[in-house]
Amino acid sequence: MSVLWQQKTHGVLKRQEKMQRLLARLLLGVVITTTVLAGIYLTVAASSVHTARRLWEMENQMAAVMRDNQGLMAEIARLSSIPVLQERSVALGYQPAKSIDYLYVGEP
């Protein structure tokens, strides 16, 4: 009887195969888990960087809008300043009241 036959008949080969299969599965599991974790980490990191970049851009947009807003406020103030209003009023034919009549309205 050959050694191989003896191993087969005594179950030695079967145990070895089982052990190897287990080891292979374990290694495969470790590799898959590591890959998944690395993938998740990279995704999160990339997403974080992307979000930060977007945030930075939006912060800059906000600053630009703030600049536009302040500029427009100044422009409105210029257009409604006293000299401009006076000039416009005169052009429209307004003039200071010569006499003012007051009407007393009693409280109900």
Added chain:
Amino acid sequence: MLHGPDARLRLITVLLIAALLPILGQLVRLQVLEHSQYQSEAEALVSRQYSLPEAPWGVIMDRNGDLLVGNVPVYNVGAEINLITDTVMAASVLAPLLNRSEEELLATITLTESTQTIEWRPLTNRVPAETAQKLLDLKWTWITLSPTWERYYAEGAMACHTLGFVNARGMGYGVQAFQLRFLRGDSMQRVGPVSGDTSPLPDELMGGSLTPYPGTDLRLTIDRTIQAFVEGVLDQAMVDYKAAGGTILVMNPRTGEILAVASRPNYEPHRYPEYMENGQEAIFRDPAVSVPYEPGSVFKVITVAAAYDSGRVDANWTYNDLGKLEYGGASIRNSDGAAYGQQRLQGILDYSLNVGAATLSTQVLGADLFYKYVRAFGFGQTTGIELTGEASGIVHLPTDWDWTDSHLATNSFGQGIAVTPLQMAMAISAVANDGVMMQPRIVMERQYSDGRIVPIPAHELGRPISAEAARVVAEMMARSVDKVAKAAQVPGYRVAGKSGTAQIPTTGGYDPQQVIVSYAGFGPVPNPQVIVLVNLERPDVPANMRWGMHIAAPVFQKVMSRVLILMGVPPSDLRAGQ
């Protein structure tokens, strides 16, 4: 020994594990044992100062929300000159845009030595947004634009002393300098980890907003319409009377709110560097709060109020006016040198009798009581208004080394005592407001960038005289206007007031020619809503016209008659009809 696949497999496994062990060991060392050390080293490597968009300063509005001081975006322009391919062409294009000569610009952007690193040079500062857009349209990547802000004064020089300015070092004048800690926005630079293009790294961005908070907005008590009118009247008065300077102050005696304050000479706040280059810093001082003057006869109101409030005299008290009074080595005379005979308190105000005022201070009140009232009315001390450079004035007290008996006599009619226009208006406000003197206010509320609004409440400064004394003196002042001050009368309204003509002190005496004319009053009577104080310095008119009653009273009348309408105060007869 290594026969068969099993043995070789075992050997490979052992070798792999052996190879992994040092890596694991290093990981433990780096990530666990020496973690903090490497972390600090890494932070030091990437942590740099990075620029944030500069926050705008808080704006300043009038009491109705109209903008007085705002911000306009401007840009500082620079160039990374080692990236320029054609400097001659670049200089010719940029010169008209940046308002610089072509030769000068060419010298700036020409690289003298070749370098591997980026060499940046500033080209010009504070170009407007339109120019910045034109520069962007050129699509030259070597041009850098850094946004910043410039203060914008919507009404030009209007209320310049009140609004003031602040220079790059944080020094300045007016309410802006006083309220700088509120107005100034967040810092424009921070320190944190940055990327290659000097923008913050994710951790920094995730930590919170990097947009700086704008400064706090201020709503002032100033009414833009009243202010503009007052400025116009003051300008006209300066021309009509050829005055060297002047101040008009309008305030609400009930709340202490300053509705308008205009002074001449004035300046345009945004051009302050030009004034400084020309050595004209003196123009920045606000005459209303920083420059004391001798008030003259307007001060008689204080003397009469003090005498009445002390209880030592009543409205029927009389004295014999001989036209002259000798006291403490000083010879006191009435302005016209005449004797007025038997006079009451009313006569002192009607005819502005120096002898009568001096009689009250020297023979009725005495030094202790007189100066107690002078201090109670706020003279010789600052009012605490939110403006920089407020002067306390000059009041010589009996405890001072340089005080003489003559001070007691001359101070009673506003000579030998220096007050600011604001102090004088405050003292008169106590008479108008039933004896209560309110803290003068220029800031009505603060509006924070997070939406909070903090109103600044009215605050009582003191009660120098009783309500009864205030009402009696106010009535005397009103009768004085009814009787003798035609120039100050306001059609439709009953007003109270007092004129003043003060000599200007010089070294060793008084200027024989120059005077400061003034008029202070309030209306309507009863229930005054507004105080107007007019000061005109060194009017160049004939000597017989150089009196407060001739010059300042008509200006007071002009201001008061319009301000009462602008404030919506109905005429006295209509109010009586109620």
